[in-house]
Amino acid sequence: MRITPSTARTRESSVPWADSAVIAVRGLRKVYEVPEREGGVRAxxxxLFRRRTREVVAVSGIDFAIQPGEVVGFLGPNGAGKTTTLKMLSGLLYPxxxxxxxxxxxxxxxxxxxxxxxxxxxxxxxxxxxxxPVIDSYELNRAIFRIPWPEYRRxxxxxxxxxxxxxxxxxxxRNLSLGERMKCEIAGSLLHQPTVLFLDEPTIGLDVGMQRRIxxxxxxxNERYDATILLTSHYMADVEALCRRVIVIHHGSLLYDGDLxxxxxxxxxxxxxxxxxxEGFSQAPGERLAALIAPAGEVVEQSAIGATLxxxxxxxxxxxxxxxxxxxxxxxxxxxxPIEEVIERVFSSGSSEAPGQDQVAAEITREAERR
Amino acid sequence: MATLPVAEQPVAEFERLSLSALLEFYGAKFRTELALQFAYRGALAIWLLSLVSQPLISLVVWTTVAETNGGSAGGFTAGEYAAYFVILMVVNQLTFSWHMWEFEWRVRTGFFSPVLLRPLHPVHNDIIENLTFKALTLVALLPIAVTLGFAFDARFAPSLADVVAFGPALVLAMALRFLVEWTVALAAFWMTRTMAVNQVFGVLSFFLSGLIAPLALFPAPVQVAAAILPFRWSVAFPVELAQGQLSGVEILLGLLAQVIWIVLAVVLLRLVWRHGVRRYSAVGA
Structure with missing residues (x-):
């Protein structure tokens, strides 16, 4: 592990279960208590007299371990518990x-x-x-993180x-565009050269070129500093380019942990x-095609010159x-x-009863039970 | 550039928060905060106006009461009232804080998150913000106070001991009022709307700190309450001291009361903070 030896000794001994992992999570769970009432004056x-609260399980007991230098994609639909997990791991939230x-x-x-x-x-x-000006914020970060001046300038x-x-x-x-701000934000967050990075949608709202550069x-x-990175993104391009490993959560539970x-x-x-x-095969093959791939196949699209099945x-x-x-x-x-399609199917399967999703849903249930 | 393995790179010793490190942060934050305040010149001027107007109204009311009453009221002459409220104007400006009114927004919107992620207790951020604002407004407020003092013929006779003790009493009052109000502000961790709490605290403070009138004018039970609670020690005490109202023993006891309350306030702040921050839900952020 890459932290200063003096702290490494005392800290690591306290969590033997984390082993050699930089990030280790065991049974992590977060339940929000949300006040609930009907609309209207009466409610x-x-x-005023009886406050009703409802418990919302944001993360329901997940486990994983990330080794030094890994870049891991953290995937899940909105509300799956990704950001809650990142907030707990960065110390903003108590589990x-x-x-x-x-x-x-x-x-x-x-x-x-x-x-x-x-x-x-x-x-x-x-x-x-x-x-x-951005540079003034950087200088404030220098003081906060106590970076020596020459080091800071470099x-x-x-x-x-x-x-x-x-x-x-x-x-x-305030005078910067969204993308410009994001770049400045990233630089400011890395001045103290962190070894662990939690990135929550770092490319959101940026154009394709900017996404690629980030x-x-x-x-x-990651390569230069052997930093460990856990990243969420809705853009599969980010994940495909950066992450050899992905962790998928849905409804607060772990669905998958492995390679893409x-x-x-x-x-x-x-x-x-x-x-x-x-060429020259002009007759529409419609029914013949359907018969050929029956019973389980389906025609997604077809034209006079071809078909997708x-x-x-x-x-x-x-x-x-x-x-x-x-x-x-x-x-x-x-x-x-395409990976987007797979992810979409994984995400939608848990919440909807759309026909054709049964198989995936069953797979997910099996997967969940196995864990 | 050189790519040192991370283990060999210099890492700041965050475990020990040294005074020099803190001062370095205060210095840097002072500079950015100064730039920020200048960016909001208009808001600054309006704040200043409110800081002047409230004691000024009390000043006019009480000196008028004293004069129509044949020169004095409740044991104070018109000149003594003038002195009280002119000094109060300065002391109030130096001790007041606004974080109570800001915390709800910070917690509710998640804007507190970046400050929480710094390897530095968030209170330091507010301390230096507070001090910067005061340094800036004091520059404008002092001449106004002096002018008003002459215009209303303020009469006060501090002894040498009063003058010497005023400095520490003022600094302790600043620390005490800040700590107490910052702790009250933490109510935002438990409540979505803290307006009511702030309002109650504000009214108590208005009466018991001597902001509306010198505490000597109040019935004995109110005076006792003001002395047992931190209120007298966070505003009225330095004002009374500068006026030359207090004996040597009273001054020493007052300073002691301030120190005791500061220690209590720090303990309380840490306790409330530790429990409150667990409830932070970092919404939106």
Whole structure:
């Protein structure tokens, strides 16, 4: 583990269960108590005397461990408990129960030594002071994190260089665009060179070019400093570019923890077959096509020159063989569905009764039970 | 650039919060806060106006009462009233804080999160914000107070001991009022709307701190309450001292009361903070 030896000894011994992990979480749970009442004056008056509260389980007992230098994607639909987990790990929130150890510290004790070694960057929240030039906020961070002046100048200039924000740092934050602000925010959050980074939607609302640059920067930071990064994003491009490993949570529970291809294998029981017919084959194959891929396959899209089909994984070989034998096919490709689609199916399965999702839902239940 | 393995990089010793580190933060925050306050010049002027107007109204009312009463009322002459309220204007400006009114917003919107993530207790952020605002407004307020003192013929006769004791009494009053009000502000962790709590505290403070009138004018039970609670020690005491109303023993006892209350307030603040911050739900942020 990469923290100063003096603290490493005392901290690590207190959490033997964390082993060599930088971030370790055990049975972490957060329940919010939310006041609840009907709308209207009557209900409002009633709540004066009897306040009703409802418990909302945001995170319901999750476990995982992240090793030094890993970049892990933390995925889940809105309200899955991602941000709540990040807030607990960064020390903003007390959990209802469970344990966590980050760099050997219990985050919510908010030990100064811990806060000085990690950072939490939120795409929709600003820590830079709105009305003063960015560089002034940086200097304040220098004092807060007690970075020696020469070290500070070196890091600041390097970050300004890498993020190409030389033009921006003399302007007040309020005069910056969303993307510019995000870049300045990232630089400000890394001045103290944290070894653990929690990134919550770091590319939200940014254009594609900016997203790509921030992605490259994060990858570079990880490589340079062997930093451990836990990142949430709704953009699968971020996750595909940065994370070898993903952790998926849904309704506060862990659904999957492993590599990206594994996620596709586990949660997408289908393959997509795209066929292109030979020229001159003008008759619409409609019913014939449907008959060929029956019973489990389905035609997603078709035209006079080709079709896109979705078939169960186990049927792929059989269906492909039949298509090639029965129809004048010029080209045929078999693919996994795009990662976005898989994720979408995983997310929607827990909450809706949409037909065709049963299989995924069953898979998720099995997965949950196994844990 | 050099890519040192992280283990070999210099890491600040966060465990020990040294005074020099704190002063460095105060210095840096003072500079940014100064820039910020200048960005809000208009707001600053309006604040200043409210800081002047409230004691000024009391001043006019009480000197008028004394004069129509044949020169004195409740044992104070018009000149003594003038002195009381002119000094009060300065002491109130130096001791007041606004965090009670800001905390609810901070907690409810999650704007507290960035401050919580710093390796530094959030109270330091507010201490220096408070001091910067005061340093700035004092520059404008002092000439106003002096002018009013002459205009209303303020009469006060502090002894040498009073003058010497005024400095510490004022600093202790500033610390005490800040600590107490910051602790009250933490109610925001338990309640969504703290307006009522603030209002009750504000009214108590208005009467028991000597802001509306010198405490000597109040019935004995009120005076006892003001002396047992921190109120007298956070505003009225330094004013009375500067006026030359207090004996040597009273001054020493007053300073002692201030110190005792500050110790209590620090203990209370830490206790309330520890429990309150657990309830922080970092909404939105």
């Amino acid at each position: 409002a008056a009633g709540s 209802t129960s469970g344990e966590a150890s980050v760099l050997g510290f219990t985050p919510w004790r908010r030990d100064r030594a811990y806060l000085g070694r990690m950072t939490l960057i939120m795409g929709q929240r600003n820590q830079l002071t709105w009305d003063i 890091r600041r200039d390097e970050l300004i260089d890498l993020l190409e924000i030389g033009e921006l740092v003399r302007k007040p934050v 992605r490259a920067f994060i990858a570079d930071y 291809p594994g996620l596709v294998r586990r949660f997408s029981p289908h393959k997509t077959i795209t066929v292109e017919f030979e 979705r078939v169960p994984k186990a049927e792929t070989a059989r269906v492909t063989g039949r298509l090639l034998a029965e129809l004048p096919i010029a080209d045929l490709t078999v693919e996994d569905p």
